[in-house]
Amino acid sequence: MRENCLRMVYELAKTDERVVFIGSDLGVGVLSDFKRDIPSRFFMEGVSEQNLVGVAAGMAMEGHVVYLNTIATFLSRRCYEQVAVDLCLHNVNVRLIANGGGVVYAPLGPTHLAIEDIAIMRALPNMTVVAPADAPEMVRFMKVSVDHPGPIYIRVAKGHDPVVTGDPGPFVIGKAVPMRDGDEVLITTTGIGLQVSLAAAEKLAAAGVSAAVLHFPTIKPLDTPALHAHAERAALVVSVEEHSIIGGLGSAVAEYLAESDLLHGRRFKRFGIPDVFPSGYGDQNGMLRKYGVSADNVAAQVQALLAARPGKTFRVAA
Amino acid sequence: MTAPARLDDRSKHLRRVIVRVLQKARRGHVGAAYSLIEILRVLYDDVLRFNPQYPRWKQRDRCILSKGHGCLALYAILADKGFFPDAELDKFCTADGLLGGHPDGSKVPGVEASTGALGHGLPIGLGMALHLRLTGSDSRVFVVLGDGECNEGSVWEAAMCAGKHGLTNLTAIVDYNKHQSYASTKEVQDLEPFADKWRSFGFAVREVDGHDVPALRAALAATPFAGDKPSALICHTIKGKGVSFAENNMKWHHKNKVTDPEVEAMLVAIEEA
Numbered sequence: 056m057r058e059n060c061l062r063m064v065y066e067l068a069k070t071d072e073r074v075v076f077i078g079s080d081l082g083v084g085v086l087s088d089f090k091r092d093i094p095s096r097f098f099m100e101g102v103s104e105q106n107l108v109g110v111a112a113g114m115a116m117e118g119h120v121v122y123l124n125t126i127a128t129f130l131s132r133r134c135y136e137q138v139a140v141d142l143c144l145h146n147v148n149v150r151l152i153a154n155g156g157g158v159v160y161a162p163l164g165p166t167h168l169a170i171e172d173i174a175i176m177r178a179l180p181n182m183t184v185v186a187p188a189d190a191p192e193m194v195r196f197m198k199v200s201v202d203h204p205g206p207i208y209i210r211v212a213k214g215h216d217p218v219v220t221g222d223p224g225p226f227v228i229g230k231a232v233p234m235r236d237g238d239e240v241l242i243t244t245t246g247i248g249l250q251v252s253l254a255a256a257e258k259l260a261a262a263g264v265s266a267a268v269l270h271f272p273t274i275k276p277l278d279t280p281a282l283h284a285h286a287e288r289a290a291l292v293v294s295v296e297e298h299s300i301i302g303g304l305g306s307a308v309a310e311y312l313a314e315s316d317l318l319h320g321r322r323f324k325r326f327g328i329p330d331v332f333p334s335g336y337g338d339q340n341g342m343l344r345k346y347g348v349s350a351d352n353v354a355a356q357v358q359a360l361l362a363a364r365p366g367k368t369f370r371v372a373a
Numbered sequence: 374m375t376a377p378a379r380l381d382d383r384s385k386h387l388r389r390v391i392v393r394v395l396q397k398a399r400r401g402h403v404g405a406a407y408s409l410i411e412i413l414r415v416l417y418d419d420v421l422r423f424n425p426q427y428p429r430w431k432q433r434d435r436c437i438l439s440k441g442h443g444c445l446a447l448y449a450i451l452a453d454k455g456f457f458p459d460a461e462l463d464k465f466c467t468a469d470g471l472l473g474g475h476p477d478g479s480k481v482p483g484v485e486a487s488t489g490a491l492g493h494g495l496p497i498g499l500g501m502a503l504h505l506r507l508t509g510s511d512s513r514v515f516v517v518l519g520d521g522e523c524n525e526g527s528v529w530e531a532a533m534c535a536g537k538h539g540l541t542n543l544t545a546i547v548d549y550n551k552h553q554s555y556a557s558t559k560e561v562q563d564l565e566p567f568a569d570k571w572r573s574f575g576f577a578v579r580e581v582d583g584h585d586v587p588a589l590r591a592a593l594a595a596t597p598f599a600g601d602k603p604s605a606l607i608c609h610t611i612k613g614k615g616v617s618f619a620e621n622n623m624k625w626h627h628k629n630k631v632t633d634p635e636v637e638a639m640l641v642a643i644e645e646a
Binding site: 101109114117137141 | 530
């Protein structure tokens with residue numbers, strides 16, 4: 056996904072002189088073709104995220120569309136004031152390419168785990184937040200990223216993530232993508248939570264439970280009409296995400312459901328990283344399993360929640 | 374370097390404009406604005422290329438007041454140049470006013486970027502300077518920083534980056550009044566050797582008396598100071614300059630509840646300065 060994302064920056068830059076790339080201190084050889092072919096718009100400026108965001112803002116104020124790439128924690132935690140003031144307050148066209156959103160860097164420990172990035176980014180006025188689920192979806196997003204007004208936080212997954220998004224047509228920023236129909240449970244998800252959710256839905260189907268999966272590659276703005284329509288049909292709504300249960304997609308969904316009075320007679324549960332700094336190392340999938348962001352756990356807990364419902368065959372008319 | 378014995382009429386006038394603002398708003402970063410007057414006056418009178426009718430004219434020079442809390446001085450100059458009506462000054466910090474306690478780039482004509490949170494102006498100005506060089510423009514970028522602001526790491530990240538790029542179209546101007554909010558810079562966070570710091574980050578550096586108008590003109594006319602480096606002009610100034618009882622007086626860094634007698638006393642002091 057990351058390789059495709061960066062390749063798309065190069066492709067966009069070839070045909071659009073507004074496009075500029077800024078990196079911090081990325082791996083050797085990253086975008087070497089961009090550097091070779093368009094050196095004047097390629098910047099590798101060192102481990103200085105506060106400065107990089109300001110520089111990107113200055114360039115964007117002058118009309119550039121700036122793609123700024125480094126590790127997600129450093130783009131979210133390290134320079135949050137610059138993101139808020141330089142990018143969001145000025146509402147400039149800077150795209151933050153945030154590598155390793157979630158627990159991608161599990162072996163590297165908690166300094167490198169971006170588990171609250173969605174929460175803090177979606178709290179910023181003018182900021183758009185996207186988290187594609189696989190490489191083809193990232194490519195589709197990147198194609199429409201240039202002309203979108205205002206800053207965008209692009210959460211990049213690990214790479215070589217199973218391709219599940221199919222061919223739904225052009226990416227529409229702000230639109231959710233229905234991935235699976237079902238009428239008992241609605242699983243809302245984003246990023247590579249989609250793969251977990253689809254697998255959970257399969258397991259539920261095998262157990263006789265009909266689960267819909269609604270994918271939010273754009274977390275902000277949230278596609279509330281799609282959420283509303285799907286939630287109305289379900290007895291149980293859950294969220295599955297590679298993020299803290301505080302402030303991410305689950306919170307966004309809960310906020311909408313509560314304020315829209317859609318929780319009447321309907322259970323809701325978030326699957327994500329609990330309110331802890333993840334401990335241990337290992338790998339991304341192991342870390343997600345450890346905290347219950349797994350198909351097995353989601354399927355089991357959904358069944359338990361349905362079974363615990365009074366009048367468990369409750370269905371809401373479509 | 375010694376300060377000129379007297380402020381000239383224009384310097385006094387601009388200070389009186391700020392007194393008028395204080396008389397209405399009863400508050401403002403007075404000390405931080407009064408140390409800046411001559412720096413901004415020389416920039417806008419003698420150095421910058423701009424058109425108040427078209428604040429975003431592409432061929433303009435970009436001037437960012439990175440120490441946004443000094444905005445009273447900037448507002449006085451921008452109004453003087455016709456970027457917005459004088460009447461806006463009377464609505465400083467009011468609910469429906471154009472001019473707030475820190476400058477808003479999205480609203481105020483002539484303000485390039487919203488500042489106030491410190492350490493933002495130099496990175497943004499650097500991005501603008503890179504753009505101008507990339508597009509072959511001869512417009513230049515001037516970023517005015519505070520000395521306390523230079524505690525911020527982002528200033529030095531940007532300085533390092535500007536030095537690497539040898540951006541001759543970028544000039545950092547530091548209002549070195551030797552005082553920050555709590556106490557002297559020496560006590561809070563000593564910046565010395567200050568000029569050497571900028572030099573070591575790749576800047577060509579000059580120092581000047583920041584209230585000496587001819588000296589400021591000469592220094593800024595000499596930018597870029599080197600053919601392959603960004604420039605830094607360290608302006609030795611006096612916080613609250615021009616109002617004797619406010620000079621180097623920390624109570625006047627940000628003054629609340631300015632009284633009518635204080636207004637009168639300021640006007641008298643300015644006349645005598």
